[in-house]
Amino acid sequence: MNCAIITIGNEILMGKTINTNLAYLGSELAKQGISVEYALTVKDELNAIKQALKDTWGKYKIVITTGGLGPTEDDLTKSAISDFFGKKQHWDENIWEHIQKMFAFRKMPLPETNRSQAMVPDDFIPLRNNLGTAPGLFYQEGEFLFFALQGVPSEMKHTFETQIKDIITKNCPNAKPLFIKTLRTYSIAESRLAELFTLSDLPKGVSLAWLPQIGRVDLRFYGTDAKKVEEAVNKALLIIKPYVWGYDDESPAEILLALLLKNFYTLSVAESCSGGLVQKLITDIPGSSNSFLGGVIAYSNSLKKNLLKVSETILETEGAVSESCALQMAEGIKLLTKSTCSISVTGIAGPNGGTAEKPVGMVCFGFIAAEKHWSKKQFFTGDREIIRIKAADFAILTLIQHLQGRNNN
């Protein structure tokens, strides 16, 4: 059961938009047992789109396009489809009513341009889009399925979720969902992991991918036989358990929040160089307010002093980027919020502000978990963005490791 995905849009090829739609579709289709084997991106040009259809239609069980369904003149997907499949277009009054309603709700005047969105190629079934004005399209010829989806990610996801999933399930009764299990590791190099397992060690039908992330590596085991995948994972865990901080798609913040809840702990955070990123990652998770009380972004020294009670002496002698300052920040925010645990981050994210003694990438952390207080100093490589991501990740993962009882700092 294979699939090809055609992304339509100059903005993707010009690098102005990142193609997140492919990732979403790849992952959702894998869950349904459909393997995306080929993906291509073409320009907003009639011939390029038609060539892409020619390259894929009939070769893959499912072909999906995203993009080019909007109301503007560079939206050519529908014309390309009509040409390629040899269909005329007809007016669909239901779609037009929906478009009228959407504009009335937003209290905006309805431009004439939107009329083009109510045209449907003959023999194609329009797919309802509650989030926008462009409907998706579905077409079937023998065993082959074709879908045209929106480029706007939320609308594309909505159409896929509410309608396409069911159509695929109905038409692909023999699809075997892929069973995927990911081990998420920390503090070990990719090539060292590769030494510990080789692909030939795996049970037949189980695949393994090493996925380097920023500052760490994920190991993905997958196959259609759940039992065999489990077996491979358990074998792997015997060797690398100490490096595994989590499984599957759980984010570090999710795991931390679960551990806090389990221990009836609350958390507060004081950030300097990470500027809110740690708290953003934590509050990304619905229900984070059960354990997370809040925190401070003490970007200026005066906030560190007045709000977090970092001592003048430490700021003068050791500076704001020091383990002592980090520890006082963690203590300050714990006191201020009356939390059980706290995290602090202070460092030099760059590109400026580094010195020989305290280079860009040096970050100090303070941690409190109930009775235990400790600090850490790390040197991260990368640009400002990468250093901030690594620092926020390190802060959360360090508290996780402590709460899992896996280190004594």
Next chain:
Amino acid sequence: MNCAIITIGNEILMGKTINTNLAYLGSELAKQGISVEYALTVKDELNAIKQALKDTWGKYKIVITTGGLGPTEDDLTKSAISDFFGKKQHWDENIWEHIQKMFAFRKMPLPETNRSQAMVPDDFIPLRNNLGTAPGLFYQEGEFLFFALQGVPSEMKHTFETQIKDIITKNCPNAKPLFIKTLRTYSIAESRLAELFTLSDLPKGVSLAWLPQIGRVDLRFYGTDAKKVEEAVNKALLIIKPYVWGYDDESPAEILLALLLKNFYTLSVAESCSGGLVQKLITDIPGSSNSFLGGVIAYSNSLKKNLLKVSETILETEGAVSESCALQMAEGIKLLTKSTCSISVTGIAGPNGGTAEKPVGMVCFGFIAAEKHWSKKQFFTGDREIIRIKAADFAILTLIQHLQGRNNN
């Protein structure tokens, strides 16, 4: 001067990794006058990679692969290249020395697996990689150029920046850099924008793309003739100036920081539902500490009360998600940090916590800009992530509009 990009990796097709490399390469190549016309993504399989090379080599002036150069068994790019171009591989002692140094610096043992990374196909030139162990590769045949790049974004960018740019400049002396100008708009629908301009209004050789973002639309004008692009932009501005909040790649946070600096203003932020996102976006910008003092994430009511001095009465009668609470939060954080300006955000990001009166997506904002205090209430659609992004964006854009003197709230 055209180019095709081949992305290699099951993780991209399975949706476990988002292809940010394509966006980077598309944008950098456009600046050099190279147009990426075709992009495809194939599995980590020898035949799939070879087929992709066959589909593109000789058809495009430049072919670039990313991914599959790592030390593990699923890294097959080098084998595919050797097969396709009919080259043997040889040992490169310089690369091996570099790999040894990298591991020594990280204080990690050097696994045998990494030896494969020191092999180079005959007639290929290895490209130095200071950030990792996998070198890039360069090959030339007549006018055609081939590059193999790493999948890890930072390493890929480093190799491109330091070496490939120069090779392309030298080999494509006639490439005409694309001149791109983006108008970033707010509070106007895409189809309404499309009514205001049509592609036929544009000077010949200037293209226009409408790019819907989360909650707003960007208009990109581009072409090889800078003067004509400028002309088109100026013509557009006559009509839509009131909706334009910024240009090109400037983020809202960058524009806000520049406006604050110009006015000698300082900023603080108090966030509830956005949980640090506003401050994260602001501190993403190097030098943000010149104007941004810091802030509080008052996730719990007790922090709103104790730290930000929101009155008990307001919390009880109007609730934490109210314009009155938002205004007091903005006042509280201004007082606490002694800033000139402040922003506050309090709302219901969902998925839970909504009521008929205060549904998920309702967000209240408080603003202070020197002597002026005001509040706003908005209803955003989307999931938790989208609502938080729209809210953070709205907060920053509203203060921008005020500082630009473009609304009287």
